[in-house]
Amino acid sequence: MRLLAGMHRLRALDRPALSHDHTVTARAAGLPTKDTTTRMLASIVPLGNISLCRRLARLAAVTFTVLALPAASAAAAAPAPAWTLSSVSAPTYFAPGDSSGTAHYEITLVNTGGAATDGSPITVTDQLPTGLTLDPSGASGSSYAVSGSFSSLACSGGPTVACTLDETLPPGTELQVDVPVDIAANAPASVTNAVTVSGGGAQEVSATEPTTISSTSAGFAIQQFGFSAHER
Numbered sequence: 001m002r003l004l005a006g007m008h009r010l011r012a013l014d015r016p017a018l019s020h021d022h023t024v025t026a027r028a029a030g031l032p033t034k035d036t037t038t039r040m041l042a043s044i045v046p047l048g049n050i051s052l053c054r055r056l057a058r059l060a061a062v063t064f065t066v067l068a069l070p071a072a073s074a075a076a077a078a079p080a081p082a083w084t085l086s087s088v089s090a091p092t093y094f095a096p097g098d099s100s101g102t103a104h105y106e107i108t109l110v111n112t113g114g115a116a117t118d119g120s121p122i123t124v125t126d127q128l129p130t131g132l133t134l135d136p137s138g139a140s141g142s143s144y145a146v147s148g149s150f151s152s153l154a155c156s157g158g159p160t161v162a163c164t165l166d167e168t169l170p171p172g173t174e175l176q177v178d179v180p181v182d183i184a185a186n187a188p189a190s191v192t193n194a195v196t197v198s199g200g201g202a203q204e205v206s207a208t209e210p211t212t213i214s215s216t217s218a219g220f221a222i223q224q225f226g227f228s229a230h231e232r
Contacts, residue, residue: 131187
């Protein structure tokens with residue numbers, strides 16, 4: 001009875017609204033599910049223990065309301081696939097008027113997430129900048145799984161190049177796409193290549209890379225590229 005008296009003194013305190021589960025428990029115990037004259041905290045009663053609820057209600061001889069317990073912490077997010085994307089020009093500088101097909105963009109894509117892709121089509125898109133066109137030799141792409149398996153991507157397009165793969169890719173799988181380009185003689189001195197990957201159940205990722213157009217060879221340096229992720 002001391003315990004019940006102590007619970008009775010809690011009636012003036014604010015309480016959270018009833019959750020669905022607690023409301024069901026109160027109804028099954030034959031108890032009201034709305035606050036009336038007395039507010040009582042039932043955190044000592046395990047959720048679903050109907051017989052104990054009934055005994056407490058009879059002993060207290062008061063209106064008994066089961067109150068919601070503090071919400072549980074959010075469940076950890078399930079593992080999901082995720083893309084890491086890069087685009088690098090080779091050579092570092094493209095020569096104006098070069099139509100040999102030796103200048104190209106090397107695109108690398110890796111599933112760095114905690115789960116395999118969901119089997120939906122994976123598409124790598126390269127929007128070639130002004131002054132650059134896809135070489136007639138065409139783009140090509142391959143995937144390399146950690147297990148050693150190998151697959152080819154189907155590529156088409158120009159000036160927008162698209163390579164697609166319809167497979168499930170485990171974490172750690174790498175895709176490489178090679179996009180050979182021809183450079184116009186009057187191409188701008190600096191252009192920006194834009195690459196995007198989408199599909200596979202992962203968040204879409206984009207990468208951009210500035211490319212210098214010059215007849216002078218580039219000096220030694222660490223080439224930079226950027227990437228960003230955004231939801232659709």
